Amino acid sequence: MTGYFAFPPPSAPGSSTTSARTPFAAAGNTTIPTQQAKSDADSSSKLDDEAWAERLRLQEERRQKRLAYEQEQIRRAELDWVRAGGVLRNAQGRRDKARTELYRAEIRVLDEERAILDRWNVYEDRCRKLSTSDDYVTWSDIPWPVQQPPMNIEDFTSTAIADFLFAPLRVRGASGTRKDKLRQALLRWHPDKLSAVLSKVDDADQGRVLEGIHAVFRCLRELQDLEKNS
Template sequence: MLPTATFSWTKGYFAFPPTVTPKLDTRGHTPSASPQLPGHTESHIPEELQAQDEPSEHKSEEQAWEERRCRDAQVRAKRREMEQAEALLGEMDWIRLGGSLRDAYGRIDRVRTEQLRAEVRLQDEERRLMAQWDAYEERWRVSLVSTTPVAFKNLPWPLTAPPTSVDELTHDAIAEFLLAPLRVRKNTITKRERIRASLLRWHPDKTSWMFVRLVPDDFDVVREGIHAVFRCLKTLQDLERQPVNVSDATLS
């Protein structure tokens, strides 16, 4: 026999559908709205496991936000660094033209102006030394591959200008030329390394190639010049190997 529906109506602003009250069967069971299939059990995730997933998701969001914040900070710092470098270059160009820097109130900033003038002089000197050394290395490269005859003045002597005689190959002139580039702030070569490399280059046994293309009249003067350079380098090496006296270094 079908269950009998009991309807309950109410008046008001909302109308609700009639409520159907199922009748219990003789065994006292209420019909299930969604019957279970045989062998099937309803899956259920414990609340404590769901609660464990929430902190991990929250942590990953915080980590992503922190990484994004760090990247943005790095980008801003890099941009600020580039802007400061460009501003410094502009100020130094202005100093080279003879200008003076001014402070935020428009007054001449003598302290900063003098600081940048000193920096400009130092950079110009470093640029001159590096250009001088690069030209020396280029003369060596060209001399090694060239096939044309050469004279005494055409050889790559370690001097700022080509010598006209052996007398110009003095100890002080050679030492200043070879070691001055080491004062450049970006230099990574040590004094000992520079001396050793120059000794290998100017050793009398390593310079025989010079005489292959040398004009006959300059044989003696070139041989004398090579020995002058080598003696200077040996003296520099001996001085470099001497132990430093602590008391002398303190007094100096």
């Protein structure tokens, strides 16, 4: 049988019937990216960059802390070695006299700072116990603010009290100021504040202790005046 093509009949002139052919359409659901989509992509990329940068920063921070810890452990070990009488050596294994002497100087400073803090802590502890204890006290039981235990009133001088009072400020990393130390000491050693302590002093030492309190307070006022004028 001979085949043939069938064509739709032509539209009559003036007819409103549209062609049966459909317009061309792209396959699938492909869409053209909008400005919003581009903005979202840029924002996502920026967040990824920031997250990566933060991760690198934290890694570097941990690395620096680890290095600092290791260096401090090495320094302490070397200090202990020099304190025990050892001599440090350089990378070539030779005696490093210069660095050893630096460590010896550091040890002297550390020992002095420890002694200062120990004296101050004992002083603060004795002051607390004095204010809370009901026991009778004598001259030697009073935590006088001088480095050496005073024997009499003449041992209380502005210089002696300043040496003791301001010594903790020489410790590296110490907080506070000379004015702070003076303010605290004036409150502590004001004669009116120590009436309860005086009531616990043995009768034989009452007059002597009272004179000592007034002498300390007088020296503190002198130091305060010097601070104001300096």
